[in-house]
Amino acid sequence: METDEFLKLVLSRVRSHLDGSDKVVDFIPQSSLRRTADLSLPLEGLGLENVISDIDQYLRYSVRTNHPGFMNPLWGGLNIAAFAGEIIANLSNNSMYTYELSPFGTLTEQALIKRMCEMVGFSEGNGTLTTGGSNGNMIGMMCARYQADPLGQQRGFDGAKHVCYVSAESHYSVLMAANVLGIGFENVIKVTCDKDGRMRSDKLSEEINRSKNNGQIPFCVVATAGTTVRGSFDPLKEIAEICSTNDIWFHVDAAWGGSCMFSSKYRSLMDGVELADSVCWDAHKMMGVPLICSTFLIKRPEILRTICSHGDVAHYLFHGETEDVDLGRISLQCGRRNDALKLFLSWREKGDAGWARMIEHYVELADYLQTLIESNSKLQMMSSRVWSNVCFRYTIEDINHNDLNSQIRERLVKSGNYMVSKSNIHDDVILRPVIANPAVTRESLEQFVLEVVRIGDEIVRGIPSDY
Ligand SMILES: Cc1ncc(COP(=O)(O)O)c(C=O)c1O
Structure with a gap:
């Protein structure tokens, strides 16, 4: 394959990755992925055609950090100038x-x-x-x-x-x-x-x-x-x-x-x-x-x-x-x-003012998520906040909250729709979405809260996970 053709194919992968996907991740347990992934290192080179299929394989199994459901670590999304x-x-x-x-x-x-x-x-x-x-x-x-x-x-x-x-x-x-x-x-x-x-x-x-x-x-x-x-x-x-x-x-x-x-x-x-x-x-x-x-x-x-x-x-x-x-x-x-x-x-693209707007927008979104949590009787904020970390949990009486919230997190991730961190504050297990991803919107946060409550209710009623 010629270099020009190769670069065109790579760019088309970049474009479709930027277009986004339904899922944050196609969650596959590592033992299964290890069995199906082609990781062999050949004696004779496989050529650029094969590089394209390797790229496809990599992207297929990667976490899409530009998805609005990605709120797990302290970063996310894609800054195109920086890219x-x-x-x-x-x-x-x-x-x-x-x-x-x-x-x-x-x-x-x-x-x-x-x-x-x-x-x-x-x-x-x-x-x-x-x-x-x-x-x-x-x-x-x-x-x-x-x-x-x-x-x-x-x-x-x-x-x-x-x-x-x-x-x-x-x-x-x-x-x-x-x-x-x-x-x-x-x-x-x-x-x-x-x-x-x-x-x-x-x-x-x-x-x-x-x-x-x-x-x-x-x-x-x-x-x-x-x-x-x-x-x-x-x-x-x-x-x-x-x-x-x-x-x-x-x-x-x-x-x-x-x-x-x-x-x-x-x-x-x-x-x-x-x-x-x-x-x-x-x-x-x-x-x-x-x-x-x-x-x-x-x-x-x-x-x-x-x-x-x-x-x-x-x-x-x-x-x-x-x-x-x-x-x-x-x-x-x-x-x-x-x-x-x-x-x-x-920095040249955004300027100081652009960075300031972006950061203030993230904290406003976190304020909004806090409001959604505080207005739902099944959810509880677990810490005061000044920044874009939101620490909360699903809660009802007479239940092991730590176990329940760990299970909620597991189902969220395995569904492939959301990634948020599970953390501890003192002895309590909490869910910690962080807003640091330009793809996150008020609507995506509303959906997220509904999904946490739906999964929490399901676990409380003893309904097994689909995943
Ligand atoms: C407060 C704080 N300091 C340091 C680090 C480490 O940063 P890095 O992942 O860039 O090594 C982190 C990472 O999350 C952090 O939250």
């Missing part, structure tokens, strides 16, 4: 380590980082695109580790005494980072939250004092701006003050909530972020830029440069004349894909 950026970045296949090897890519990434730093309030700041919010949290903690023990970079770091503080509702990536950085899970203190899922600053102070009395070294606080389950925003100003008094690095995990900074209505949720030392912010979550597109921003760029320094051994890559421009000097990666172009193109 074009993804294709073009792959087409050019530039690597981001040096200006020489990615001239325009370097400048776009710098422009984005500069703008995002300004939005955060880091006037002299800098940063890098990373492999995700998890990685951004780890880099923040790595900078904190450097501040606590600058010599550790050369002679190794003894993390046994260093303690980090996070909210009890923080993302699990902080624990992974503790593992990677040699701090250990036990040295990540989960600070009690208030009833709305926000870190309690009085408890943070207590925990810091307790650690000090035990001879430990508090070195980092990670606050969350937009928690994974409830979308809660920790009180950044209060936490910043505690960090400043105790000389502790202050990192803000704004992977999910960072986009609130576009909106004059919601910007105040992150008041105090300018007092942080570092921030991570995912454009691949609420902004809908295709995975992966995530930023790490830092107030004092020299610390990022130091923790990423490689002793200038890479003479084959880095040359003196572009030292201040080469992004490989402020990244943990060597070869690095261009994640900047898709964000750059979508």
